[in-house]
Amino acid sequence: MQTTLEKQVNNRPAYEEYVAPNVNIFETPEGYVLQAEMPGVAKDGLEITLEGTEITIVGRRAPEAAVGETLFRERSVADYRRVFELDPAIDTAKVSAKIEQGILTVTLPKSERVKPRKITVD
């Protein structure tokens, strides 16, 4: 038992290679907004990939200067990764993202043809 625990502390076991960030997803008539909590990730640590019908979000933690010895540890060292299926209505060419204080915001606008529009009657 003891050896198993030590092993997990020393080499990261496969299951915690990535953690899934908590997300909020909203949909408006114009598109979707996805917010993901990724504390410890800076702009250069982000990899957002659109492929086929999926969006993959990867956030790599910025390296932190080591401080002496660890007295207590709860934070995960694993990077973040999560995959979502895309609504076909999304215009993938217009997807944009920003990260601010560890919150990634991805804006996924819907393509013009699916947006609700009013027809003026002559």
Add this chain to the structure above:
Amino acid sequence: MNLIRFQTPGLAAFAELSSLRNEMDRLFEAPLSELARTSHFLSGSAPALDIYEDKDNFVVKVELPGMKKEDIEVSLHDGSLSISGERKSEQKLENAQTHRTERFFGRFQRTVNLPAPVAADKVSGQYKDGILTVTLPKAEEAKPKQIDVQAN
């Protein structure tokens, strides 16, 4: 060790049953601290926290994504460090339909007892990439001292 946030029992509880099973499986595999961090059931609203120590300082790091500097309160009282504040949601979108809400909003508090006295007037904090780092220099009497051995 951790307080569990109260959750209203209801339909949502059923949806969580399968993940409860996963948690049970992991309970036997993961170190406890790791579990508390990643478990939805155990972590509640308490932000994850690390404590480090070197010769001169204690360093406390807390994960607080998406906050404003002004909403974070750090205080020191009788050798215990308290970090509290309120995580507020960003502005509401109009006509929005919600698909997922996994993020926590509301008040939180963590208190840690420091193992040695610190110089309260020299404590500093920095908030970057959603991580709060509090550096607490040790009080002079708590620092390790080198004693010169005299030889006659």
